[in-house]
Amino acid sequence: MTTTSWNHKDLLGIQDLTxxxxxxxxxxxxxxxxxxxxxxxxxxxxxGKTMVNLFIxxxxxxxxxxxxxxxxxxxxxxxxxxxASSIVKGETLxxxxxxxxxxxxxxxVIRHSAAGAPHFLSRLLKxxxxxxxxxxxxxxxxxxLDAFTIREKKGHIAGLNVTILGDxxxxxxxxxxxxxxxxxxxxxxxxxxxxxxxRVFEEFGCRVTHDIDEAIRxxxxxxxxxxxxERQRMTMFPSIxxxxxxxxxxxxxxxxxxxxxxxxxxxxxxxxxxxxxEIADCGRSVxxxxxxxxxxxxxxxxxxxxxxxxxxxxxx
Amino acid sequence: MTTTSWNHKDLLGIQDLTxxxxxxxxxxxxxxxxxxxxxxxxxxxxxGKTMVNLFIxxxxxxxxxxxxxxxxxxxxxxxxxxxASSIVKGETLxxxxxxxxxxxxxxxVIRHSAAGAPHFLSRLLKxxxxxxxxxxxxxxxxxxLDAFTIREKKGHIAGLNVTILGDxxxxxxxxxxxxxxxxxxxxxxxxxxxxxxxRVFEEFGCRVTHDIDEAIRxxxxxxxxxxxxERQRMTMFPSIxxxxxxxxxxxxxxxxxxxxxxxxxxxxxxxxxxxxxEIADCGRSVxxxxxxxxxxxxxxxxxxxxxxxxxxxxxx
Amino acid sequence: MTTTSWNHKDLLGIQDLTxxxxxxxxxxxxxxxxxxxxxxxxxxxxxGKTMVNLFIxxxxxxxxxxxxxxxxxxxxxxxxxxxASSIVKGETLxxxxxxxxxxxxxxxVIRHSAAGAPHFLSRLLKxxxxxxxxxxxxxxxxxxLDAFTIREKKGHIAGLNVTILGDxxxxxxxxxxxxxxxxxxxxxxxxxxxxxxxRVFEEFGCRVTHDIDEAIRxxxxxxxxxxxxERQRMTMFPSIxxxxxxxxxxxxxxxxxxxxxxxxxxxxxxxxxxxxxEIADCGRSVxxxxxxxxxxxxxxxxxxxxxxxxxxxxxx
Numbered sequence: 001m002t003t004t005s006w007n008h009k010d011l012l013g014i015q016d017l018t019x020x021x022x023x024x025x026x027x028x029x030x031x032x033x034x035x036x037x038x039x040x041x042x043x044x045x046x047x048g049k050t051m052v053n054l055f056i057x058x059x060x061x062x063x064x065x066x067x068x069x070x071x072x073x074x075x076x077x078x079x080x081x082x083x084a085s086s087i088v089k090g091e092t093l094x095x096x097x098x099x100x101x102x103x104x105x106x107x108x109v110i111r112h113s114a115a116g117a118p119h120f121l122s123r124l125l126k127x128x129x130x131x132x133x134x135x136x137x138x139x140x141x142x143x144x145l146d147a148f149t150i151r152e153k154k155g156h157i158a159g160l161n162v163t164i165l166g167d168x169x170x171x172x173x174x175x176x177x178x179x180x181x182x183x184x185x186x187x188x189x190x191x192x193x194x195x196x197x198x199r200v201f202e203e204f205g206c207r208v209t210h211d212i213d214e215a216i217r218x219x220x221x222x223x224x225x226x227x228x229x230e231r232q233r234m235t236m237f238p239s240i241x242x243x244x245x246x247x248x249x250x251x252x253x254x255x256x257x258x259x260x261x262x263x264x265x266x267x268x269x270x271x272x273x274x275x276x277x278e279i280a281d282c283g284r285s286v287x288x289x290x291x292x293x294x295x296x297x298x299x300x301x302x303x304x305x306x307x308x309x310x311x312x313x314x315x316x
Numbered sequence: 317m318t319t320t321s322w323n324h325k326d327l328l329g330i331q332d333l334t335x336x337x338x339x340x341x342x343x344x345x346x347x348x349x350x351x352x353x354x355x356x357x358x359x360x361x362x363x364g365k366t367m368v369n370l371f372i373x374x375x376x377x378x379x380x381x382x383x384x385x386x387x388x389x390x391x392x393x394x395x396x397x398x399x400a401s402s403i404v405k406g407e408t409l410x411x412x413x414x415x416x417x418x419x420x421x422x423x424x425v426i427r428h429s430a431a432g433a434p435h436f437l438s439r440l441l442k443x444x445x446x447x448x449x450x451x452x453x454x455x456x457x458x459x460x461l462d463a464f465t466i467r468e469k470k471g472h473i474a475g476l477n478v479t480i481l482g483d484x485x486x487x488x489x490x491x492x493x494x495x496x497x498x499x500x501x502x503x504x505x506x507x508x509x510x511x512x513x514x515r516v517f518e519e520f521g522c523r524v525t526h527d528i529d530e531a532i533r534x535x536x537x538x539x540x541x542x543x544x545x546e547r548q549r550m551t552m553f554p555s556i557x558x559x560x561x562x563x564x565x566x567x568x569x570x571x572x573x574x575x576x577x578x579x580x581x582x583x584x585x586x587x588x589x590x591x592x593x594e595i596a597d598c599g600r601s602v603x604x605x606x607x608x609x610x611x612x613x614x615x616x617x618x619x620x621x622x623x624x625x626x627x628x629x630x631x632x
Numbered sequence: 633m634t635t636t637s638w639n640h641k642d643l644l645g646i647q648d649l650t651x652x653x654x655x656x657x658x659x660x661x662x663x664x665x666x667x668x669x670x671x672x673x674x675x676x677x678x679x680g681k682t683m684v685n686l687f688i689x690x691x692x693x694x695x696x697x698x699x700x701x702x703x704x705x706x707x708x709x710x711x712x713x714x715x716a717s718s719i720v721k722g723e724t725l726x727x728x729x730x731x732x733x734x735x736x737x738x739x740x741v742i743r744h745s746a747a748g749a750p751h752f753l754s755r756l757l758k759x760x761x762x763x764x765x766x767x768x769x770x771x772x773x774x775x776x777l778d779a780f781t782i783r784e785k786k787g788h789i790a791g792l793n794v795t796i797l798g799d800x801x802x803x804x805x806x807x808x809x810x811x812x813x814x815x816x817x818x819x820x821x822x823x824x825x826x827x828x829x830x831r832v833f834e835e836f837g838c839r840v841t842h843d844i845d846e847a848i849r850x851x852x853x854x855x856x857x858x859x860x861x862e863r864q865r866m867t868m869f870p871s872i873x874x875x876x877x878x879x880x881x882x883x884x885x886x887x888x889x890x891x892x893x894x895x896x897x898x899x900x901x902x903x904x905x906x907x908x909x910e911i912a913d914c915g916r917s918v919x920x921x922x923x924x925x926x927x928x929x930x931x932x933x934x935x936x937x938x939x940x941x942x943x944x945x946x947x948x
Contacts, residue, residue: 036420040364042392048672050700061415064394068366068419071392076674076703078696091900099693099899102923103700104668267415268407291418352736356680358708377731380710384682384735387708583731584723607734 006304010122010129013138014179022180025300026148032303033296035072045303046075051107052100053079055132056093059111061267062132062141065291066109069298075107075306097121107306110134128305136170141301142266143176145294147184149286150221152293153262158185163215165247166225166274167196167236173225173266178204191215192247195236212247216257223264224249224274240273250276262286322620326438326445329454330495338496341616342464348619349612351388361619362391367423368416369395371448372409375427377583378448378457381607382425385614391423391622413437423622426450444621452486457617458582459492461610463500465602466537468609469578474501479531481563482541482590483512483552489541489582494520507531508563511552528563532573539580540565540590556589566592578602638936642754642761645770646811654812657932658780664935665928667704677935678707683739684732685711687764688725691743693899694764694773697923698741701930707739707938729753739938742766760937768802773933774898775808777926779816781918782853784925785894790817795847797879798857798906799828799868805857805898810836823847824879827868844879848889855896856881856906872905882908894918 005024008016017025035041051070053063058081070077080100093112100108107128110118115137122129133139150157162181168174168190178201181188188206190197191214201208209215216222227243237243244250249263254276263275263285271277280287321340330338351357367386369379374397386393396416409428416424423444426434431453438445449455466473478497484490484506494517497504504522506513507530518524525531532538543559553559560566565579570592579591579601587593596603637656646654667673683702685695690713702709712732725744732740739760742750747769754761765771783789794813800806800822810833813820820838822829823846833840841847848854859875869875876882881895886908895907895917903909912919 038364041366041420042364048670048674050673050703060396064396064416065419067394068392071366076700078699080692080696092903095900095903098920099923100696102920103697103927104673104924268411271408271411288414288418291415292420295419354680357682357736358680376712380712380732381735383710384708387682584727587724587727604730604734607731608736611735 009126009305009307010118010131011140011301011305012118012122012129012131014140014143014176014183015138017140017180017183019183022144022147022183025144025297025304026151028300028304029144029148029293029296030152032299033293035299036292036295042072042074044074046070046073046106046306049075049106049306050104051075051077051109051302051306052105053077053081053132054096054100054108054110055079055081056110056112056117057133058082059133061291062111065294066130066132066298066302069295069302070107072295073299073302075302078105093117093120094124097125101125101127107302128302128307130301130305133172136172136175138176139172140176140180141294141298142173143180144301145290145297146177146223146264146266147180148293148297149264149290150186150262153286153289154220157181160186160220161189161218162186162221162223163189163191163219164223164225165191165212165215165249166227168192168201168225169196169198170228171225177223178206182206189215189219193237193243212253213256216249216253216261219257219261221262221264222249222257223266224269226266226268227270227274244273248272248274248276249279251278254279260284264290267291325442325621325623326434326447327456327617327621328434328438328445328447330456330459330492330499331454333456333496333499335499338460338463338499341460341613341620342467344616344620345460345464345609345612346468348615349609351615352608352611358388358390360390362386362389362422362622365391365422365622366420367391367393367425367618367622368421369393369397369448370412370416370424370426371395371397372426372428372433373449374398375449377607378427381610382446382448382614382618385611385618386423388611389615389618391618394421409433409436410440413441417441417443423618444618444623446617446621449488452488452491454492454495455488456492456496457610457614458489459496460617461606461613462493462539462580462582463496464609464613465580465606466502466578469602469605470536473497476502476536477505477534478502478537478539479505479507479535480539480541481507481528481531481565482543484508484517484541485512485514486544487541493539494522498522505531505535509553509559528569529572532565532569532577535573535577537578537580538565538573539582540585542582542584543586543590560589564588564590564592565595567594570595576600580606583607641758641937641939642750642763643772643933643937644750644754644761644763646772646775646808646815647770649772649812649815651815654776654779654815657776657929657936658783660932660936661776661780661925661928662784664931665925667931668924668927674704674706676706678702678705678738678938681705681707681738681938682736683707683709683741683934683938684737685709685713685764686728686732686740686742687711687713688742688744688749689765690714691765693923694743697926698762698764698930698934701927701934702739704927705931705934707934710737725749725752726756729757733757733759739934760934760939762933762937765804768804768807770808771804772808772812773926773930774805775812776933777922777929778809778855778896778898779812780925780929781896781922782818782894785918785921786852789813792818792852793821793850794818794853794855795821795823795851796855796857797823797844797847797881798859800824800833800857801828801830802860803857809855810838814838821847821851825869825875844885845888848881848885848893851889851893853894853896854881854889855898856901858898858900859902859906876905880904880906880908881911883910886911892916896922899923 115135118131431451434447747767750763
């Protein structure tokens, strides 16, 4: 494993990364994935370093994945979530971050409802800043774990037809995926209701369609985004039932996909809405492998950004 | 210490355990109890393993006890509690659990308001599932720590008269205790208001009485359950004051117990309701020792279920 | 480093400490400060010991600082905060503490809204009790980190003019600072609205003034307390704007301070209220260094109270 092509203290987004850097990160994640399969799932790479999970927007899954990634690298972890945070006392984000750095924190993983919050911190801090989701802007580790999963299963990414289905407009997962996949040479199709998949996304180098059957017909990979029905915007589509009928991946539609089309979803899944239960659990679904790979990718991100000098124990 | 008679990946309840398995577990806990008395209260048994505390129902005491047990075995611990959990996003328990397992989690400790939730998970998962309380069904580690305490103090369990007093009907602690104590040959008496201690419990092999004086007269052990007065069911008994007067262990009643009758309570205690303050703090109360033993028992459970191959350092 | 002059299992307040003990603690903190500057910010001093952060009153900053301090000493940490605590079930503080001790807890760090809560626990428990703020009474680690910062920057404390500005009446930070600074020979001036800075504080050996210009003119150190505007007491001062105009440290006032007057604040700061943004960020502000020093001071407190026998690795 070589880390010579990685030269950032932060991971703010996919937009900033070169193809070489992305490949370096995915290669490092491959080495770390083996760590999760051992009896002792721990390496000393970040021993004596401190990571803060600063989640101004709640998230159990991403927080847990980063927390475990850090602990498997032997780092110390502090969790700070909104409700507990001194942010309720009116302190600015800048002051919160400077205070965390004053505690000799090495890494700050931040999730924030405002796009650009991690970029703002990265300019202020010597500590590594990792974007764990900023507004509707980027969610780079999700895109990296998606790419890792595609590469692992399909052997390559360039030339593949990848269809992303659902709420593209408000999704940071979609944005980061689009940037990453097009950089790596995939053909990206976006599909869903016209209210959620505007034509302007063609400017990102994607094909945009509102005909789901056309969108999935030639797809090698189908990535279903989560419908945020708990905060459903009535103006975007009429009802959950109607969304499921019009855009959900049900058995009829699934039967018309390519026989080796791979099914992805960032989770948590809404069974019976954007995806039928049987399809989520079928052999062509890699949804749980995405979770496993997310941990490996996050270990790689923490390791590369926090200046680990040593390669993971036993991994090369 | 031999662990040859333990052959489960999970601890779901007392009902499933043989007498040999129970004794194996209690013997292992005896070895681990010594660890808590050392200057360095830590053994490497579960180093590199991950335990998730999945508490869908809140509990500081049981969560803390499991967390410390895991940390003293050198495992990494992730806490997930209801309010923070993605369960609020509508994910099913099945998906939450499969996701945790996809993170290479070795042990999932679950508390859930639905009886059977841990059993459901145990069939789904390769990870060890530990029941930390499921509805009004079972709370096996509480029963095991109670048995451990009785055995340690009285030298044996078979033949003892054990009286359990209070809300039997809705109590998982009562059920697990009844199963465990009758398996080990104790004579179990249940007492309390007839609304909370129905005659049907005689089918479990217990004596049922609504006369507290009769219930405690010959008892070697008196286990007082907590009256959940914060969610008092008005139809079950008239008032807290009346409960205390009719069924609370006060000085007059205590004076009529056997001179070596031992007082137990799973905590948190309601001083002045089910037990007078002086009795809770007297020399015959083992309430705090139950807490200490709970840690040892939980270390043993995690160690045996998560496939520890090595005996605890320095303990045999 | 000698720890011969430290002989307490607890840190309850500054009032109880001798000058020798304070100096012992500050010297130990100096040694630990170096640990935070290393690549591996961890020493094995408290390995196998357990610290509980028992925060009955919420606080992200102080909780985080203690948590990191303990982790850098290799202790295991359990966080218990109000909302999660069994205190909601009506358990008394005494029972909560006895239960924590029954888990072989070595250190209990407590924040509580009631003055005297840590003192009450210290009499009950064999475990070390550290006061992390009790009502309006004491916040000893804050005063110690303030003294550490002054000593480090100014070389000494005796003879210095230290002005504390703001809500003195309700502030535990003010009380602990007054006791510590006067013990070490500083001249302490208290200033602010007469409603918040009553003359009775002269009995503590301080000068009291309500003329801010007089208060800051000869100050070597200016310590600004936080205006708790989220719970502003209308009877104490008319409005936030008026407070800022009358007592805030703005550019005009700052220009009239001594050229080497040092600016302190316990945080979180209210930019534009008790302090102008530019002054908070200027070269004479040591606000972030206070945070860094707080970690070193808390490591020293935990190390000395929890009976560490070994000096910090590599520190003498």
